[in-house]
Amino acid sequence: MQQTPNKLEVRHSPSTADLGDNHIEFLHRLKAPTWITVDGKDRSRTRAIVTLLHGNEPSGLKAVHTILRERLVPATNLIIVVAAVNTALHPPILSHRFLPWEEDFNRCFKEPCNTSQRQLAAEIESRLTDAAPEAIVDTHNTSAHSEPFAVAVNDHLSTQQISQMFSHKLVVIDQHLGTLIEKTSDVSPVVTVEFGGLMDPSADQLAFESLVSFVTKQHLFNTEPAPLHILHHPIRLEIDESSEIHYSSSVQDDADLTIVNTIDQLNFQTVKAGTNIGWLGRTGLDGMRAVNAQGDNLFHEFFHDVSGFLTTKQQLTIFMATTDPYIARKDCLLYFTPTAP
Numbered sequence: 543m544q545q546t547p548n549k550l551e552v553r554h555s556p557s558t559a560d561l562g563d564n565h566i567e568f569l570h571r572l573k574a575p576t577w578i579t580v581d582g583k584d585r586s587r588t589r590a591i592v593t594l595l596h597g598n599e600p601s602g603l604k605a606v607h608t609i610l611r612e613r614l615v616p617a618t619n620l621i622i623v624v625a626a627v628n629t630a631l632h633p634p635i636l637s638h639r640f641l642p643w644e645e646d647f648n649r650c651f652k653e654p655c656n657t658s659q660r661q662l663a664a665e666i667e668s669r670l671t672d673a674a675p676e677a678i679v680d681t682h683n684t685s686a687h688s689e690p691f692a693v694a695v696n697d698h699l700s701t702q703q704i705s706q707m708f709s710h711k712l713v714v715i716d717q718h719l720g721t722l723i724e725k726t727s728d729v730s731p732v733v734t735v736e737f738g739g740l741m742d743p744s745a746d747q748l749a750f751e752s753l754v755s756f757v758t759k760q761h762l763f764n765t766e767p768a769p770l771h772i773l774h775h776p777i778r779l780e781i782d783e784s785s786e787i788h789y790s791s792s793v794q795d796d797a798d799l800t801i802v803n804t805i806d807q808l809n810f811q812t813v814k815a816g817t818n819i820g821w822l823g824r825t826g827l828d829g830m831r832a833v834n835a836q837g838d839n840l841f842h843e844f845f846h847d848v849s850g851f852l853t854t855k856q857q858l859t860i861f862m863a864t865t866d867p868y869i870a871r872k873d874c875l876l877y878f879t880p881t882a883p
């Protein structure tokens with residue numbers, strides 16, 4: 543079985559021939575996780591874009607391909623990390639978040655470095671630490687429909703100034719998950735940007751326009767902070783990995799849980815107490831958890847069983863709700879924060 547390589551390839555200012563005509567050709571030419579550098583107008587400063595930590599999330603990849611191909615001269619030196627190239631190339635192309643026999647790569651930025659993926663993550667972290675960029679942006683797409691939003695581990699002014707270039711929504715996570723942003727937040731202001739759904743053309747357009755601005759703007763930190771909608775202390779709604787979960791508008795008999803397949807329409811919406819978000823199955827509420835950063839299970843504060851529905855008990859703001867049962871089981875169903883009615 544093919545493993546993610548444990549080392550980065552390194553390229554400086556790739557030629558047009560190295561880049562191919564489109565992002566698919568670009569992947570075929572890169573072949574492996576790659577660290578790309580481009581000289582900027584001001585060579586005393588550096589910015590970094592990390593893309594494709596998840597192999598099926600192409601908006602950032604398309605944007606950096608166009609930026610490189612159009613030979614845009616960045617305002618500062620630029621680092622582009624195209625991470626899980628091997629995962630993206632595993633057929634069918636751009637279809638795997640991570641390889642089924644490996645870990646989610648954006649959970650590999652932690653010790654111990656006992657797998658090739660974690661060694662690769664450590665090299666990315668160590669090179670970013672050495673380069674000390676003035677800002678790092680990590681580009682993603684959501685697995686379901688969502689407005690764009692940024693994710694960070696703090697809401698410092700510099701984090702807000704980077705976030706507002708991409709979205710007016712900032713989620714501040716305090717969970718220890720093993721993501722790039724947790725590992726690099728001491729090095730530089732760093733945000734993950736979820737540009738929107740992975741097949742959504744407006745996500746591609748936002749990624750291109752905002753990343754061009756990120757790359758070419760002379761100064762990132764002299765702007766007035768814009769009013770941001772900041773969501774603190776998100777709670778993860780999780781289900782046992784062995785559960786049978788479906789997304790549908792009707793219930794299949796063998797499901798432990800059926801979530802309404804339009805749940806993603808609730809992303810960033812205020813959801814009132816008493817809202818049914820799905821149907822409970824054989825196992826009822828067993829196997830479900832609502833976990834905060836301290837690891838406390840707050841499930842029964844926020845959800846209950848009302849006539850067989852999974853129903854909210856308090857007013858919540860829901861975000862990052864997926865409609866992909868695999869991600870729901872492997873990661874979580876959604877994040878939420880309580881909101882005052």
Ligand SMILES: [Zn+2]
Nearest residue numbers: 596599682683
């Ligand atoms: Zn992602």
